[in-house]
Structures are given as structure tokens and as C-alpha cells.
Amino acid sequence: MRKPLRRLRAVLAAGAAASLALTAAACGDSGESDADLSFWHIQNLDPGMSTWQEFADGFAEENDITIDVQAIENQAFKDRMGTAAQSGDVPDIFHTWGGGVLAQQVEAGLVKDLTGKLDCIDQINPIALEAYTIDGKLYGMPFDAGVVGFWYNIDLFDAAGVTEPPATWDEFLVAVEKLKDSGVAPIALGGADQWPGHYYWTYLAMRTVGLDGLEAAAAAGDFSGEGFVQAGDMVAELAAMEPFQEGFESAGYGEADGQSAVMGEGAAAMELMGQWAPQAARDNSGTEGPENLGFFPFPTVEGGAGVSTEWLGGGNGYAVAADAPDEALDFLCYFMEPENYAKAITDASLTPVAVDVASVAPELNQDTQKVVDSLATATGTQLYLDQAYPPAIGGTINEATEGLILGELTSQDFIDMVNEAWAAEK
Structure with missing residues (x-):
């Protein structure tokens, strides 16, 4: 892809x-x-x-x-x-x-x-x-x-003392902590729909192993590499900070109390979502959405093979x-x-x-x-994994990512589920 x-x-x-x-x-x-x-x-x-x-x-x-x-x-x-x-x-x-x-x-x-x-x-x-x-x-x-990137409420970032979009994963976690301390939900997530959550594991895998590593794993049907385990650990690390809006587990993406509505109402500071997000936030919240909306690429991971100019989309x-x-x-x-x-x-x-x-x-x-300006320096793209891979594989990744976020699965559980799904497809 x-x-x-x-x-x-x-x-x-x-x-x-x-x-x-x-x-x-x-x-x-x-x-x-x-x-x-x-x-x-x-x-x-x-x-x-x-x-x-x-x-x-x-x-x-x-x-x-x-x-x-x-x-x-x-x-x-x-x-x-x-x-x-x-x-x-x-x-x-x-x-x-x-x-x-x-x-x-x-x-x-x-x-x-x-x-x-x-x-x-x-x-x-x-x-x-x-x-x-x-x-x-x-x-x-x-x-x-x-493409998919972080849409963020600049006013809420400024109020929390986050003056620049985070460029690295460590900076991102610091920003999440500052936003949480300011009293706002750092991230809006429609957990019940699963597909919005899979963006996190996918991007972290892209940043740890790179697009070549992801392509090789898919070709082999084997995601056992250290970078994929690391991606799962990082999803779990983020989830343990409780960065999502209250009730995210049962909220869909487009419901009245779902991810896009929460973002549109200004009740969360950012969301990881595709190019349609601003309009969806306005439509689903019944508001004009955040007045001051920014966009930044998914952060890089120290020592990882991926770069910020490689996009999921x-x-x-x-x-x-x-x-x-x-x-x-x-x-x-x-x-x-x-x-x-x-x-x-x-x-x-x-x-x-x-x-x-x-x-x-x-x-x-x-x-x-x-989005177009951000893509001007793009060096690679990856189709959403729940569409790039056969349905059984994509569905397993969505489900397993939800398990990571809810603390019900370990990173190794995630890898085992995905590898088993690939084996069943062969």
C-alpha cells in the first residue's frame, strides 16, 4: 500500500x-x-x-x-x-x-x-x-x-500549557498529563466501535518497525517482532493514564455522546481521526466545533524505524x-x-x-x-489495517486493540490473537 x-x-x-x-x-x-x-x-x-x-x-x-x-x-x-x-x-x-x-x-x-x-x-x-x-x-x-492525524483544540492546549504539538511519543505523554491536570479529557475516543482505537496500535507499529517492517509482517503473517510488542505496550501505557473521556468504553464514534460529538463540544482536547473529523465533529455535536483547530502527525518513537512523514490513511x-x-x-x-x-x-x-x-x-x-499541507512532505502511506488486510485479520486487530485499551489483554495476547488469525487465513 x-x-x-x-x-x-x-x-x-x-x-x-x-x-x-x-x-x-x-x-x-x-x-x-x-x-x-x-x-x-x-x-x-x-x-x-x-x-x-x-x-x-x-x-x-x-x-x-x-x-x-x-x-x-x-x-x-x-x-x-x-x-x-x-x-x-x-x-x-x-x-x-x-x-x-x-x-x-x-x-x-x-x-x-x-x-x-x-x-x-x-x-x-x-x-x-x-x-x-x-x-x-x-x-x-x-x-x-x-490521512489520519491528531486534530486538536488549540485553545485547550494553550490553557494546559502545551504550546506546541508533541513531536515524540514521550512529549505526547507529557502533553496528555498536562491536559488531564487542566481538567479536560485529553483524548476523545469512540471505544465501542473499535476501529477508532486501532489507529493507535497501527501508528505505533508504523513508528516502531516502519512501513517496511509492517509490510514484511503482513507478508509473513507473523507479527511476533519486538517492535509490535512494544507498540502494544505503548498503547497500554497510554490507556493506563486514563486519557479518554468518561464513558468512552461504551461510546461510538458518531453517537450523541460519542467521540466526534465530544470533540465538537470542546469536552476533549484532541482526537486521532481522518480528514473527515472536523465536519463530523460539527455535525454530531450540533455546534460549530472548536474555533481554533489544529492538526499534527502521529508522534515518532525514539529508536523506531518509522518517521512522522509516513501516514495512515x-x-x-x-x-x-x-x-x-x-x-x-x-x-x-x-x-x-x-x-x-x-x-x-x-x-x-x-x-x-x-x-x-x-x-x-x-x-x-x-x-x-x-491535511494537504501536512501531506506535502509525505514519504509513505499505509491503508487502515482493518481494510488493508482480510476482514478476519482487520477485525481481530480492532478487537485486540480494544482489549489493550481496556486492560483485558497483554501485548503478547494481542500478538497471539493476530498471528492466529493470520494462520487461519492461510
Whole structure:
């Protein structure tokens, strides 16, 4: 999943951030509707949700068809897609992050090969297509890309005497202690959803063993190295400081009392989250969010192989079911029509993956610009592990990280669980 610097800069030319609002789940099943097309997406808060519905309604009217649209919260979407994939009955169009999850869906014969079938594909930067390309064939259409970093409330940092973003892990722990002493929750976390927590172990592994070490471990299916144990120890060390908001264990990411809402309300000083975080914090809290919001990369670890210019991240796109009608392909290109895509970018705070960025986004918002500026010196990327790896592996990493955070697992327990999951996949 790594990209050399020139490729990362090419991605930046197309745009490098998105804002996905993630809360209430929709009901239904891909096989329950009599509609001509079924469409599952995770843009489930307004204004994005209404805009996506508007696109579906417009396309349906133009083509005299019906579309069953399901706007689903992130974790609920992953759960439902897992069930749908196991049953062999997936929606005609569905959200995808690419990577190992998409590859497994392709291997199961569930996803249509889009190679040469999308008239609009030339509008999309080729670099953005890489996460959706498997064995030289295209299986998804991206609509944004970005990275995970620490979004922080500058005013709360200043009040606690943290005048500069921490650059090293030791500095980060000192900052956490200062923030806690000031009376604010240092970190917002949606512990119940698991995936937000996995960012911590992933990044610490990236900083201890580096991207090459992570890639080698995945290739071997063996995470027994000292650096991976160290990453688990550091997650446990952080958790022992009790840095998260009260009740984080039962809070989701996008709930009323969840991670993004806590951040939006100014009740926590920072969160480790993707490019969509500022908009999600505003939407989920019903506020304007922190007035003074900053962004910094995950800290480095002394003696580690990783550097701060290596980022965890990924894109967002749509895949099409293997047996979906041609209208599903037409809808993807309808979504990418300049007028529609420009509206999507504005209403959902997306950063475009278009070749001609100026035609759809002549000016980026300040939060997106922070991410783009941070990526200007990027030297490598890693797709979210719960998407890069097969679902059973990614799910195990999420679950095991939760165990580390709650003090229910040791670092060696974590490694054993992940290695056992890899062994079962072979």
C-alpha cells in the first residue's frame, strides 16, 4: 500500500481529504427492495445525506428507475456488508475503502470488474485508483482520499500549557498529563466501535518497525517482532493514564455522546481521526466545533524505524455488485459529473480526486488545507489495517486493540490473537 513521494504528490494534485459524517444507521437488506438499484453509502448526516439522496433522485428521474438508498453509520455499514457478503447478496452500489476487504469480495465473485466500463474514469487521477485496482483490474471508483492525524483544540492546549504539538511519543505523554491536570479529557475516543482505537496500535507499529517492517509482517503473517510488542505496550501505557473521556468504553464514534460529538463540544482536547473529523465533529455535536483547530502527525518513537512523514490513511469510493445492471455504472458517472461532484465536495467537505481539481474545487476549506499541507512532505502511506488486510485479520486487530485499551489483554495476547488469525487465513 506504500506510495513513493512522487505518487503522493500526484495524489495531492488531485486532492487529499474528505469529510464523512458518521452516525445513525439505516435499516433494510440488499434483497428486500423491489427497486431497480440498491445503494448503500455512509454519508448519513446532513447536508451530505440529503445531497446523496438528491443525486439518487435526480438519476432515477432521468432514467425512469427507482433506487433504494440506505445511508448507514460507518461501523453498522461494515457489519451489514460483512453479513451481505457472506450471504452472497450485496447491494448494487456500495461504499468501499479498497484494500484487502475489497480483494476478498472480488475473490468471492461479488464485485463487478469496472475496467474499461466507466466513461468518466479519465476524470479521476490514476493514482487515486490504486487502492481499488486488484491484479491489474479496477473494482472501485474513488471519490476522495486522505490521512489520519491528531486534530486538536488549540485553545485547550494553550490553557494546559502545551504550546506546541508533541513531536515524540514521550512529549505526547507529557502533553496528555498536562491536559488531564487542566481538567479536560485529553483524548476523545469512540471505544465501542473499535476501529477508532486501532489507529493507535497501527501508528505505533508504523513508528516502531516502519512501513517496511509492517509490510514484511503482513507478508509473513507473523507479527511476533519486538517492535509490535512494544507498540502494544505503548498503547497500554497510554490507556493506563486514563486519557479518554468518561464513558468512552461504551461510546461510538458518531453517537450523541460519542467521540466526534465530544470533540465538537470542546469536552476533549484532541482526537486521532481522518480528514473527515472536523465536519463530523460539527455535525454530531450540533455546534460549530472548536474555533481554533489544529492538526499534527502521529508522534515518532525514539529508536523506531518509522518517521512522522509516513501516514495512515486511505480513500473512499464505490464498488458495484457483479450482477448489477448497467445503470449502476451510469450512476457512478452521474455522481462524478462536474456540477454534482462540486456539490458533493462542498456539502460533505470532500477533497476531490479529479484530474482537473480547479473545475470542481477552486478553493479548499481550511481544515482540508491543513491535511494537504501536512501531506506535502509525505514519504509513505499505509491503508487502515482493518481494510488493508482480510476482514478476519482487520477485525481481530480492532478487537485486540480494544482489549489493550481496556486492560483485558497483554501485548503478547494481542500478538497471539493476530498471528492466529493470520494462520487461519492461510
